[in-house]
Amino acid sequence: MTRSDFSEHWHDLLAGHALDALSPAEQAELDRLLQDHPELEAEKAVYDQTLAQLPHALVPVAPPAGLEARILAAAQGSDRAIEAHSRDRSPGRSPRVIPWRGGWGVGTAIAAGLILVMGWDNLRLRRAIVVRQQDLDAATALIQQLQQQQRQTETILTQLRTGETLYLLEGVGSLAGASGSLLTLPGQDEAILIASDVPALPSDQVYRLWALDQEAAAPVFCGAFNRSSPEAVQWSLPTEVCGAAPDQMLVTIDPVNAPPVPTGELVLQSVVR
Amino acid sequence: MDEADNPGTTQTDEASDFVLLAAMQAGQAEALQVIYRRYGRLVYTLALRVLNSPEEAEDLCQEVFLKLWQQPTYDASRGSLSTFLAVLTRSRAIDRVRSRGARSRLLQRWQTTNQATAASPSPLEAAVQGDQAQRVREALDQLTHAERDVLEIAYYEGLSQSQIAERLNIPLGTVKTRSRQALKKLRNILKDLT
Numbered sequence: 001m002t003r004s005d006f007s008e009h010w011h012d013l014l015a016g017h018a019l020d021a022l023s024p025a026e027q028a029e030l031d032r033l034l035q036d037h038p039e040l041e042a043e044k045a046v047y048d049q050t051l052a053q054l055p056h057a058l059v060p061v062a063p064p065a066g067l068e069a070r071i072l073a074a075a076q077g078s079d080r081a082i083e084a085h086s087r088d089r090s091p092g093r094s095p096r097v098i099p100w101r102g103g104w105g106v107g108t109a110i111a112a113g114l115i116l117v118m119g120w121d122n123l124r125l126r127r128a129i130v131v132r133q134q135d136l137d138a139a140t141a142l143i144q145q146l147q148q149q150q151r152q153t154e155t156i157l158t159q160l161r162t163g164e165t166l167y168l169l170e171g172v173g174s175l176a177g178a179s180g181s182l183l184t185l186p187g188q189d190e191a192i193l194i195a196s197d198v199p200a201l202p203s204d205q206v207y208r209l210w211a212l213d214q215e216a217a218a219p220v221f222c223g224a225f226n227r228s229s230p231e232a233v234q235w236s237l238p239t240e241v242c243g244a245a246p247d248q249m250l251v252t253i254d255p256v257n258a259p260p261v262p263t264g265e266l267v268l269q270s271v272v273r
Numbered sequence: 274m275d276e277a278d279n280p281g282t283t284q285t286d287e288a289s290d291f292v293l294l295a296a297m298q299a300g301q302a303e304a305l306q307v308i309y310r311r312y313g314r315l316v317y318t319l320a321l322r323v324l325n326s327p328e329e330a331e332d333l334c335q336e337v338f339l340k341l342w343q344q345p346t347y348d349a350s351r352g353s354l355s356t357f358l359a360v361l362t363r364s365r366a367i368d369r370v371r372s373r374g375a376r377s378r379l380l381q382r383w384q385t386t387n388q389a390t391a392a393s394p395s396p397l398e399a400a401v402q403g404d405q406a407q408r409v410r411e412a413l414d415q416l417t418h419a420e421r422d423v424l425e426i427a428y429y430e431g432l433s434q435s436q437i438a439e440r441l442n443i444p445l446g447t448v449k450t451r452s453r454q455a456l457k458k459l460r461n462i463l464k465d466l467t
Contacts, residue, residue: 011457011460012453012457016453019452019453021449021452046460049352050456051456052356054413056355056406060406061317063314063334064331070335071305071334071335071339074335075338075343
């Protein structure tokens with residue numbers, strides 16, 4: 001028998017063993033062979049595993065829908081039974097008994113491997129949580145910003161619906177091309193300006209709003225503002241008169257430190273109603 | 274056969290069998306659930322193929338997964354978890370068949386033989402069922418019909434070689450040669466899957 005034939009004969013024995021179809025004489029021969037060549041154990045396992053591939057070729061059939069729930073319920077029920085049994089036999093001991101046939105040496109090695117794997121998974125999870133928390137913080141800040149804009153928009157819409165304290169502004173003088181809308185909020189003593197072509201002023205200057213009422217002797221100072229953002233500008237009204245629907249609103253440019261008297265350049269004025 | 278029954282995945286769903294088994298041994302039923310969803314179809318299909326009874330297949334499927342939960346005897350050094358479950362399922366299914374009466378067994382043989390000649394899956398089904406299933410089917414296609422018949426009867430019905438010879442009306446030596454030749458061919462074709 002050549003070496004090649006001999007190997008082929010080994011494979012025949014290993015295949016026959018996987019098929020559980022060895023004669024007693026063949027089984028004895030294989031036992032001797034494995035004793036002399038323990039490296040063949042790996043090849044024996046390959047044949048077993050090859051045979052176990054066969055069911056993968058079957059047309060798959062889904063298990064009944066309720067089977068998963070029944071298995072889980074039975075598992076948890078059996079676990080409780082094991083716990084009760086364990087408590088009865090040895091009060092105070094850990095209730096979960098985990099049989100492990102691999103032996104303590106192998107078991108310890110596998111447990112160490114498990115700890116490494118689970119530790120790595122734990123680290124990945126914690127990193128993922130930090131990233132998710134940062135995303136959450138950013139999303140929360142965005143939500144708060146949007147909510148503020150929504151409240152502002154709702155306020156403007158409410159005022160637009162009533163129309164009583166809305167002033168349409170038109171530019172004059174150096175801001176002849178400018179325009180805008182001014183809302184005064186009597187209940188909240190605040191004003192909102194939405195304007196176009198109204199530039200931001202240097203830091204030593206400021207826009208001032210004045211209320212002019214036919215019954216008043218002079219314009220009433222209604223606060224100062226600058227164009228800190230291209231959107232609406234909102235500020236507090238210093239007196240109730242400003243929010244009491246005066247006849248006209250005026251906007252001037254004044255030095256920041258100037259006294260609150262209407263001496264600056266007039267740049268916006270409301271259309272007289 | 275596809276191992277993943279559910280297309281949606283979570284981090285737990287993507288955990289390796291090794292990690293899931295460790296979690297299961299720590300008493301986490303969620304790990305058993307993921308393992309079931311991964312291999313339940315394989316176990317049930319194999320049980321149904323051998324037992325040819327949905328009720329018995331369901332019962333055996335439950336038995337196999339409870340066995341895994343209560344007495345985890347799986348040794349990763351001896352092969353994949355799917356291999357372990359397939360071996361356990363086949364072994365217990367054949368034990369059940371052998372415990373039936375002779376009349377019942379004859380009926381089962383007839384029905385199972387008929388089922389074995391069922392139509393192959395469509396290309397669409399094959400694509401869905403995954404690469405491993407396709408690889409095994411292609412490997413089986415490289416066997417002769419005679420080799421495949423002998424191998425499948427031996428595997429799914431657990432008949433002895435003399436019983437197969439009697440069933441197919443061929444010499445015992447032919448059964449022995451064909452079955453071993455078939456498995457050796459598969460071993461060479463599928464060696465990277467094992």
